[in-house]
Amino acid sequence: MLAQASKQVCLGTISRFHPSFSEAPLAPIQLHGESLSNIDRILEGALDIHVHFSPDPKVERRAGAVEIALQARDMGMQGIVLKSHEYPTHPVAATTSELVPEINILGGIALDYEVGGLNSYAVEATAEMGGRVVWMPTFSAKADRETKGLEGGISLLDKSGALVPEIHPILETIKSHDMVLATGHISTAESMALVAEARNMGIQRVVVTHATTMSFWTGMTVEDMKELARMGAYIEHCLHVVMPTTHRLDPKDLAKTISAIGPERCILSTDFGQDFHPMPAEGMRMGIGTMLRSGMEEVEVGMLVKDNPSRLMGT
Numbered sequence: 001m002l003a004q005a006s007k008q009v010c011l012g013t014i015s016r017f018h019p020s021f022s023e024a025p026l027a028p029i030q031l032h033g034e035s036l037s038n039i040d041r042i043l044e045g046a047l048d049i050h051v052h053f054s055p056d057p058k059v060e061r062r063a064g065a066v067e068i069a070l071q072a073r074d075m076g077m078q079g080i081v082l083k084s085h086e087y088p089t090h091p092v093a094a095t096t097s098e099l100v101p102e103i104n105i106l107g108g109i110a111l112d113y114e115v116g117g118l119n120s121y122a123v124e125a126t127a128e129m130g131g132r133v134v135w136m137p138t139f140s141a142k143a144d145r146e147t148k149g150l151e152g153g154i155s156l157l158d159k160s161g162a163l164v165p166e167i168h169p170i171l172e173t174i175k176s177h178d179m180v181l182a183t184g185h186i187s188t189a190e191s192m193a194l195v196a197e198a199r200n201m202g203i204q205r206v207v208v209t210h211a212t213t214m215s216f217w218t219g220m221t222v223e224d225m226k227e228l229a230r231m232g233a234y235i236e237h238c239l240h241v242v243m244p245t246t247h248r249l250d251p252k253d254l255a256k257t258i259s260a261i262g263p264e265r266c267i268l269s270t271d272f273g274q275d276f277h278p279m280p281a282e283g284m285r286m287g288i289g290t291m292l293r294s295g296m297e298e299v300e301v302g303m304l305v306k307d308n309p310s311r312l313m314g315t
Contacts, residue, residue, distance in 0.1 A: 039289045044076035047309035051080045051280045052273025060275040069100040072281040079104030085139045086114040090131035108133030112140035118166035127177040136184035144185035147217045156190040180205040188220045195231045210238040229265040238271035239287040255294040268304035
């Protein structure tokens with residue numbers, strides 16, 4: 001009753017100053033070509049290829065896989081790819097899929113110390129179970145550790161600049177099982193060598209992991225990204241990079257980078273799951289709206305969050 005009365009008072013006050021005003025439903029507010037319904041329409045069918053979840057031995061996570069998947073389902077997304085720096089995620093994805101069968105929930109393996117590094121046996125096991133993604137070393141990568149002022153780490157290159165022998169059986173497994181090769185947190189030089197070898201071997205599904213984040217960590221340039229895209233890789237850009245608690249990249253600069261590479265070769269994901277960030281599905285919705293307000297067209301954003309991730313993952 002109070003709410004209805006307040007509404008009538010407000011409408012009456014407005015009507016005195018604006019006689020043409022009526023109680024007819026208001027049209028959605030249009031800003032920079034987007035509206036609430038447009039954002040939700042683009043979100044419908046989106047696939048986030050970079051989602052973290054609990055439990056995690058090193059980072060406080062926002063939620064477990066089931067809760068994240070339920071929100072993604074309820075917001076109309078096509079699916080999510082679960083990632084961990086410490087353990088294979090396909091078993092979690094498979095179990096979560098039984099509980100939330102309406103969306104695609106995929107997993108894989110990151111080749112960090114916790115799984116034995118460049119461990120072809122672990123990759124083979126993941127492949128045989130149906131895992132979809134193989135990330136090169138992330139927190140265990142030499143390049144990642146150097147960025148943090150730490151020694152050691154896994155390098156994909158030997159002293160001569162050639163790929164180390166351990167890489168080749170891993171790439172063979174990725175090819176034979178039609179898996180996705182992701183670059184992880186390796187250096188630009190390693191990424192160039194790896195993507196070139198993947199192309200030579202005929203590996204069809206390759207993605208450069210959060211390339212714009214790597215520009216802050218390892219100095220990857222837009223020209224590097226364009227070259228990797230010319231080799232056939234998709235270039236992933238994570239919304240994590242624009243957040244105030246991370247690198248604060250201006251979303252308009254992100255939009256310019258994507259346009260320079262070509263939206264048809266780029267993917268927008270979240271890299272969310274941290275306790276201080278939105279839930280991944282809500283974060284994806286926020287990212288869609290942000291990119292629209294940063295000057296991108298609806299068809300371009302749809303490519304970034306739906307078409308290209310689906311082609312990469314084969315969903």
